[in-house]
Amino acid sequence: MNEGTSLSFEPDLVRLSSIYGKMKTLVLKVGSAVLTSSDGGLSGRALSIISKEVAKQRSRGVSVVIVSSGAVAAGRNTLSLGRKPLSLAMKQAAASVGQNRLMWSWEKALSRHKITAAQVLLSPYDVIERDRFTHLDRTFETLLSLGIVPVVNENDSVATEEIRFGDNDQLSAKVAAIVRAGFLLILSDVSALFTADPRIDPLARRVAYVPAVTSDIRKMAGISRSGLGTGGMSSKVLAASDGASWGLPVGVVGGMKPGVIERFFLGKEGTLFDAASVSRSSKKVWIGYFSRPAGGLHLDQGAVNAVRSGKTSLLLPGILRVDGVFSKGDVVRLIDRDGRVIGKGVTKISSMDVIENRHSSGVVVVHANDMALLDDSNDQKEFRPC
Numbered sequence: 001m002n003e004g005t006s007l008s009f010e011p012d013l014v015r016l017s018s019i020y021g022k023m024k025t026l027v028l029k030v031g032s033a034v035l036t037s038s039d040g041g042l043s044g045r046a047l048s049i050i051s052k053e054v055a056k057q058r059s060r061g062v063s064v065v066i067v068s069s070g071a072v073a074a075g076r077n078t079l080s081l082g083r084k085p086l087s088l089a090m091k092q093a094a095a096s097v098g099q100n101r102l103m104w105s106w107e108k109a110l111s112r113h114k115i116t117a118a119q120v121l122l123s124p125y126d127v128i129e130r131d132r133f134t135h136l137d138r139t140f141e142t143l144l145s146l147g148i149v150p151v152v153n154e155n156d157s158v159a160t161e162e163i164r165f166g167d168n169d170q171l172s173a174k175v176a177a178i179v180r181a182g183f184l185l186i187l188s189d190v191s192a193l194f195t196a197d198p199r200i201d202p203l204a205r206r207v208a209y210v211p212a213v214t215s216d217i218r219k220m221a222g223i224s225r226s227g228l229g230t231g232g233m234s235s236k237v238l239a240a241s242d243g244a245s246w247g248l249p250v251g252v253v254g255g256m257k258p259g260v261i262e263r264f265f266l267g268k269e270g271t272l273f274d275a276a277s278v279s280r281s282s283k284k285v286w287i288g289y290f291s292r293p294a295g296g297l298h299l300d301q302g303a304v305n306a307v308r309s310g311k312t313s314l315l316l317p318g319i320l321r322v323d324g325v326f327s328k329g330d331v332v333r334l335i336d337r338d339g340r341v342i343g344k345g346v347t348k349i350s351s352m353d354v355i356e357n358r359h360s361s362g363v364v365v366v367h368a369n370d371m372a373l374l375d376d377s378n379d380q381k382e383f384r385p386c
């Protein structure tokens, strides 16, 4: 171990093998740099290696969801746009052209293993609104039950700077939340998190195990990136931190070698960002991870302790103060006395009623089943919205 307990240069083989043995659904995020060959086109070799990995996992009973970047890169190549900066409209046009190629390439590569692929293109509204989230959840469930491999990407032809998931590292953590995956493995052009960007510092060391994402780890991951990537390592660390907030362990590993998934789980390569696994219902995932809170409830210490037990509902006398104006059925933040958001929940009472009935005992404001709490071992301050 180094720097207290914030990282280890040695892999935790027991933990890796436990995750490998237990995971039922794996989300595999494939970055643009992995999928693109030196001429800028999609790499048939990379697609073929990864499809073989997918087939191997499926043969041991693991369902796989692919989150694939590469639409813009493929479109740039088809339209001979080189690597120059593009206007939003050109990027959207390139993505429309490239997504088609990308999907066709996945279909071809996966079909060699008799795997059927399905395209799923997402924008933030598809998960923020409860009804759309529920439909999406069912679509994934049905595709996986049919043995189909969903290939997911951001709906880039309508995504703008303001209305988008961010990048596909963020999207993959969100997809993993929706399908309640046991693991998210991010395949990148870099083989692991290093103590510094290995492109810049040749002495940088591989970090094999991160028990919890701390500010030290965030600082280590620079925003520098490959020519085709979007967010660099910092975006992968952010995705790992997001994942940890709902109990998803995340791995980062170089994606271009045959046998990459086994090598990762044998601890030979990559970084494991660990998380205390928690199982959550689809409803709790939506509340905690995707809903937009309309206000907040400030809780006294007794109420914080009670709701943290996971089995107790929030009652009216535990509320010290109300933020904002909200109605029955809205999602609200649950805030402790230090102002830290400890979770979110669907309120049974409007803000006005909470204020007016402040002292009535026994009134349930948020039922335990309608509450999602942040894992307090993670130093993330809040569920990050889309």
Ligand SMILES: Nc1ncnc2c1ncn2[C@@H]1O[C@H](COP(=O)(O)OP(=O)(O)O)[C@@H](O)[C@H]1O
Binding pocket: 030, 031, 032, 033, 034, 187, 188, 189, 190, 192, 193, 194, 195, 196, 197, 198, 199, 220, 221, 222, 223, 224, 225, 226, 227, 228, 229, 230, 231, 232, 233, 234
């Ligand atoms: N501490 C670090 N460890 C590893 N890679 C880092 C670090 N800091 C920055 N990077 C950069 O992150 C890049 C990977 O991110 P990115 O280019 O966005 O790839 P992708 O297309 O796989 O998402 C690496 O090529 C590397 O230059």
Ligand SMILES: N[C@@H](CCC(=O)OP(=O)(O)O)C(=O)O
Binding pocket: 030, 031, 032, 033, 068, 069, 070, 071, 072, 073, 095, 153, 154, 156, 166, 167, 168, 169, 228, 229, 230, 231, 232
């Ligand atoms: N949705 C974009 C990918 C954006 C993105 O996050 O790219 P990357 O950093 O390579 O994973 C595309 O398909 O080009």
